[in-house]
Amino acid sequence: INKPFVYTVVVTNKGDVALDDVSVSDKAPENVLFLDADKGTVAKDQKSWNLTIKSLAPGQSITVKITAKVTKAVKGLKNTACVNAPITEENPDDCDDATIDTPEPKPVLACTGLDVKTISRTEFKFTATREVKNAEYITTRFEIRNAKGEVVATVANVDGAINYTQNNPGTYSVRATIVAKVNGETKTVTSDNCVKQFTVAKPPVETHPAVKIDKKVNGQEHVTVDINKPFTYTITVTNTGDVDLKNVVVTDKPQDGITLVSVAGNLGEIKNNAWIYTIPELKKGTNNAKTFTLTAVVKKYVAGKLVNNACVDAPAVPNGGNPSDDCDDATIDVTKPVVETPGVDIEKYVVLPNGGNAETMPVKVGETFKYRIVVTNTGNTDLKNVVVTDKAPAGVVLLDASAGQVAANGQTWSATTNIAKGKSVTFTLTAKVTVESDSALVNTACVDAPSVPNQNGNNNDACDTANVTTPKTPVEEVVRACNTQTGKIEFVKKGQENVAPYTSDLSKCQVKMCEVPGKEHLPANSPNCKEDEKMCTIDGKEHLPANDPACKEDEQPAEDETPVELPRTGLSGTVVGLISLGATTAAAAYAVAGRRNN
Structure with missing residues (x-):
C-alpha cells in the first residue's frame, strides 16, 4: 500500500496497413493513483492516462510503463487499458486488463x-x-x-x-x-x-466541611433564549466536605430582564423575583447532591448578556467573612426580534433560442417564442397568495404557460403562488407575433403580494418589461433581363439577371424599346407605345377625344324659339363617351397584357 508499482501497456499493430492517430487510454480503478508514465499524459487528478500514437507500422509495437500506487488494501483489483484506431470500425478496437492484490495486513x-x-x-x-x-x-x-x-x-x-x-x-x-x-x-x-x-489512605480525624454550587441554563453555561419562551435553570448543591451539613441556604437572584416563574416541587419561595431555600440536611458526597430546577422567562428584548447568580451558604463551612461559601452563574442572551420586511421583485425576459435571457429579441410574424418571468421573494418572511399577471401588447397573443391561466382571447395571463423567503418562482409563457410593427412590442409583467405594501399607491408591487421587434418583410427588387431562350425581355429578381437563361445585355433580345416618355418599359411595337390621345377640354365633354366632331360648343337657341325635340348630340356624346371609355379600358387591359408578354 502506497508503494509505487508499474503497469506495462504494449500496443501492437497486427494488421497489414499503417495506423495513424492511434488512441491508447487507461482509467485508474478505485483506490489506485497514476504517478507517472514514460509516454503519454497522466491527468492532473491522477485518475487516468492517455497516449496518441501518430503512426504505427504493421507489426510495430510500442511499450508504455505507467507508475502507480494503491492507497488502500485491495484484492483482485482489475485495471483495463484500451486502444482505438480511427481507421477501424470498432471503438475501442481492443482492451486488456491486469489485476493486483495487496498483502493481508497483520493485526x-x-x-x-x-x-x-x-x-x-x-x-x-x-x-x-x-x-x-x-x-x-x-x-x-x-x-x-x-x-x-x-x-x-x-x-x-x-x-x-x-x-x-x-x-x-x-x-x-x-x-x-x-x-x-x-x-x-x-x-x-x-x-x-x-x-x-x-x-x-485512611481519612484524617480532622473534618473539612465544604460545599459547592453549580448552575446551568438549559444544561449549559450560556444559551440564547426567545422572548416569552420559558427556559430552565438547574442548581446543584454538593457537600464536598467530609462531614454532613445542616441548614444550608441556597439563593438565586437573576439580573433585571429575567423573570423567575416557578420552582419544581415548590421548594422554597420566589419573592421580589428572588428565590431562597434552606436544605435541612445535606449529607456529604456527590451522591447526596441536591438539584433544583427553576423556570424563568424573558418578557421583552434586552440587549447584551444577562447574568443569573446562585449562591450557597452553610453555617458549618468557614467562608472568610464572605456572605456565601460558593457562587456560580449562568448567562443568557435574547434573540433580537426580527422586524418583518416583506418584499418582492419581478424580472421578465424573452427566451433566446439557446435558452438564455434577453431584454429584447427579434421575432418574425407568425413565429412562436417564449417569455420567462422570475418572481423573487426579496424580504425576510414567506409570501402567500402572490399574484403574477401579464398583459400581451397589441400584435402579440399568448398561447400557453408553464403554470397559471391564459385567457381565452390570449391577451392576459395570471398565476397565484406562495414563495418562501429567499426563494424564486419561474414561469414560462409561450406567445406568437401576429402583426408587423415599426416599433418594439413591449410586454409588461407585474406582481402583487398582499403582505407587501404598494409603493406610491400602485396596484402592483413591481413590474418589468421585455420587448420583441418584428423585422421588416424584405421587398424583392426586380430588374429587366433578356431571356435568351425566348428572345423576350422579362422582369427578374435583382442578382438573377445574369443567371442562365438570362442576361443583362438587353440587346441580345433585339427588341427596340418605346421612346414615349413614361412608356420606356414597353417594346417599341407595343400597341400602347404611342402618345396618349388628347381629350376634349370643353366642360361636360372631357370624356371625348379632342378630334371628336361633338367636341365643340353647343349652339344656343334663339330666346323666342321653343325646341320641339331633345338635342341628339347628348345621346351621341354619351355613346361616344362609353365607346371611348371602353377603348381606354381595353387599351389599359392590352397594356397590362403587353407587359406580361413582354
Missing part, C-alpha cells in the same frame, strides 16, 4: 502501559496506553480488585482513561484490558505493564 493488539494518578485521598485517574493496528479498537476495560483479590469495580471507557473514586481505605490493584475486533472477532489483551496498585 497488532497490545496494552502497553497503565498510569495511576492520585487526585485526592479517594479519587484516582487511570490512563491506559495501547497499540492497535489493522484491528478495530472498541474500548478499554478497567478492573479494580481489593487486597483479597475480589473485584470491587469494572469500568469501561472508549478513551482509555477514567476517574475512579474509592472511599474505603486499603490497597487495591487495577488492570487495564484492551478490547478490539480482529478479523471480525472480538479479542481482549492485557499485560503486566497494564497492572498497577494504589492505596486509599
